[in-house]
Amino acid sequence: MLAWGSTLTNDEDIAAILTCIRQNKEWGNHASAVATETVRVIREKANDRIEHWTARELLEIPDTE
Numbered sequence: 001m002l003a004w005g006s007t008l009t010n011d012e013d014i015a016a017i018l019t020c021i022r023q024n025k026e027w028g029n030h031a032s033a034v035a036t037e038t039v040r041v042i043r044e045k046a047n048d049r050i051e052h053w054t055a056r057e058l059l060e061i062p063d064t065e
Helices: 011-022 036-045 055-059
Strands: none
Touching: 011 036
C-alpha cells in the first residue's frame, strides 16, 4: 500500500475513508467502523516507517473492535 502520510494527515478523515470502504455493501463489505483512536495508535506506531505496507502486514493488524 502506498504511503499517504503527507497527503492524509487527519486521523478522523482516515477513519472515515476506511469505514466507508469497509462498510460499502455494493462491494460486498460488511465490516465494523474504524475508530479515529485506532488510526491514531497505528500511525504513532508506524511514524518512522519508510517502506510500503504489504497485504500480509495489513491482514496481521488485529481487529480490536
